[in-house]
Amino acid sequence: MKVAVLGAGAIGAYVGAALHRAGAEVHLIARGEHLAAMRRSGVRVLSPRGDFTAHPRATDDPYEVGPVDYVFLGLKANSYAAAGPMIRPLLHETTGIIAAQNGIPWWYFHRLPGPYQGHVIQSVDPGGAVTAALPLERAIGCVVYAATEIEAPGVIRHLEGTRFSIGEPDGSLSPRCTAFSGAMVAGGLKCPVEADLRRDIWIKLMGNIAFNPISALTRATMAGICRHRHTRDLVVTMMRETVEVARRVGCDPAISIERRLAGAERAGEHKTSTLQDLEKGKPLELDVILAAVVELADLTGADVPTLRAIHAVADLLDERVRQDLAATG
Ligand SMILES: NC(=O)C1=CN([C@@H]2O[C@H](COP(=O)(O)OP(=O)(O)OC[C@H]3O[C@@H](n4cnc5c(N)ncnc54)[C@H](OP(=O)(O)O)[C@@H]3O)[C@@H](O)[C@H]2O)C=CC1
Ligand SMILES: CC(C)(CO)C(=O)C(=O)O
Numbered sequence: 001m002k003v004a005v006l007g008a009g010a011i012g013a014y015v016g017a018a019l020h021r022a023g024a025e026v027h028l029i030a031r032g033e034h035l036a037a038m039r040r041s042g043v044r045v046l047s048p049r050g051d052f053t054a055h056p057r058a059t060d061d062p063y064e065v066g067p068v069d070y071v072f073l074g075l076k077a078n079s080y081a082a083a084g085p086m087i088r089p090l091l092h093e094t095t096g097i098i099a100a101q102n103g104i105p106w107w108y109f110h111r112l113p114g115p116y117q118g119h120v121i122q123s124v125d126p127g128g129a130v131t132a133a134l135p136l137e138r139a140i141g142c143v144v145y146a147a148t149e150i151e152a153p154g155v156i157r158h159l160e161g162t163r164f165s166i167g168e169p170d171g172s173l174s175p176r177c178t179a180f181s182g183a184m185v186a187g188g189l190k191c192p193v194e195a196d197l198r199r200d201i202w203i204k205l206m207g208n209i210a211f212n213p214i215s216a217l218t219r220a221t222m223a224g225i226c227r228h229r230h231t232r233d234l235v236v237t238m239m240r241e242t243v244e245v246a247r248r249v250g251c252d253p254a255i256s257i258e259r260r261l262a263g264a265e266r267a268g269e270h271k272t273s274t275l276q277d278l279e280k281g282k283p284l285e286l287d288v289i290l291a292a293v294v295e296l297a298d299l300t301g302a303d304v305p306t307l308r309a310i311h312a313v314a315d316l317l318d319e320r321v322r323q324d325l326a327a328t329g
Pocket of ligand 2: 102146147207208212267270271273274
């Protein structure tokens, strides 16, 4: 099996190292100092499950890699629309694209029977630009339950979790999902193929939609947000509104707010990926996490005053980050 990891950052390099360890032909596509370090010394994974180093090939040029069986997309979702030129050299007729993103994916309404089948969510796929870069027939969904960080160039800190649930947009148990799952399991990861991945998407999103923007706005960790009475109440309200939107688009996450909150609280003094991006001066990945759900509320007539308010202030914060980035080059 030949796999290209496009955007071999915290999650991508971790998955690439695990697949390579189990014998897959893995090509990491990255850039900058992190790429230089991986080329020099491989990917060093530091994990409570045991440290290891893997030496997959690494490059910044997808033409060097050529067509692969799977592209594992480790880019932030806000880079997907511009990823077309990087992806095209990696595709053959049946290449599958597995996107490790948080939030609502661009393929959400693809092959979903019901009133919204084929609907394009503009906050996720503006003007269809993501679908143009990542064709729907190639999309394989993925919900990431692992938490990793780039501790230093070439060094991935794995904090917790090894589950990467995957699934077809039409819910079928396809040979391409089964084969990828087998390679992940051989690499020591969990990779169940789900018949209803959208349920996993909403369960994961109930946490991200609340904790990611609140953490960026307050700079608090997940445990810190849970400890503070008012932000704890805010999380509960945001989760409730999110479940209402999920139900209106035909998915019941079927988990109590208390259980979901307890799961997030167990992450402890963890900085969400959005807070980490803010601290590094990078754009915030909130369109797929928060704006998309507000847009779905508009589509379905759900009342989401709290999501709307948090979206307004988080979106302004993101605008300021982008302005600072543009000013400093
Ligand atoms: N990390 C985590 O614990 C979790 C992450 N996720 C999801 O996984 C996805 C990836 O997140 P994460 O791994 O944390 O993100 P990272 O920022 O660590 O990884 C993205 C990588 O892609 C690189 N990149 C961006 N553009 C290019 C390009 N044009 N060419 C080559 N490399 C490029 C980035 O380089 P540079 O830094 O130079 O921009 C970076 O190394 C996100 O959607 C996130 O929501 C989900 C759950 C948990
Ligand atoms: C916090 C975590 C690891 C799980 O909710 C996450 O998905 C993120 O940081 O974006």
